[in-house]
Amino acid sequence: MSAIAAVLIGVSLLYISTTARLESYIKMLMLQGILLFMVAAGNAHDISFTSIIIIGVETILFKSIMIPLFLLKTIRKNQIKSDVESYFSGFTSLFIVTAILTLGFLTAYLSASSNAVLEPLYFGISISAMLTGFFIIATRKKLITHIMGYMILENGIFLLSLSAAKEMPFIVNLGVSMDIFIGVFLAGIFINRIKTNFDQHDIDDISRLKD
Secondary structure (H helix, E strand, O other): OHHHHHHHHHHHHHHHHHOOEHHHHHHHHHHHHHHHHHHHHHOHHHOOHHHHHHHHHHHHHHHHHHHHHHHHHHHHHOOOOOEOOEOOOHHHHHHHHHHHHHHHHHHHHHHHHOOOOOOHHHHHHHHHHHHHHHHHHHHEOEHHHHHHHHHHHHHHHHHHHHHOOOOOHHHHHHHHHHHHHHHHHHHHHHHOOHHHOOOOOEHHHHHOOOO
């Protein structure tokens, strides 16, 4: 079951690369949080009970409920356009993310053949998620989409920590502090009411700023 959940995380990356709606991004973030918990629960024998509790709070409460709902409320409150606005077409983005996933599975195969301590499938999907997060940050125009890209990147790091949980259980708990940072980052941005300065919420507006 945990292997299927990991593969579904990869499939969600493909969907994210093609969707043009911000709310679809949020739904995929919610799904990824649930899938991450399923991956962790499927490997409970390699992780301490305390870490499982922390992971449950991290994935279900923060990743699947609190942060996505906060993003959704922010989009509606600030009347941000529902479209994603990418520098690339949906087909081009799908092609690039497919190449990223291929690279991830190749990395998983190589890590398996080298007898590494990492779980190959989780390691490969985590690399794909991190690279996809970077890709979204680099190619999407809206500031809020950049934040979602950062969350996908963090999900990849979280999955990477699960792939190494048997050898390095302490690293699993680092995801909690990262989500706290995300929450503070989001609050800092939208409490200052970006809309009052940038009606379009695009990074193009910021790039034109001068001293």
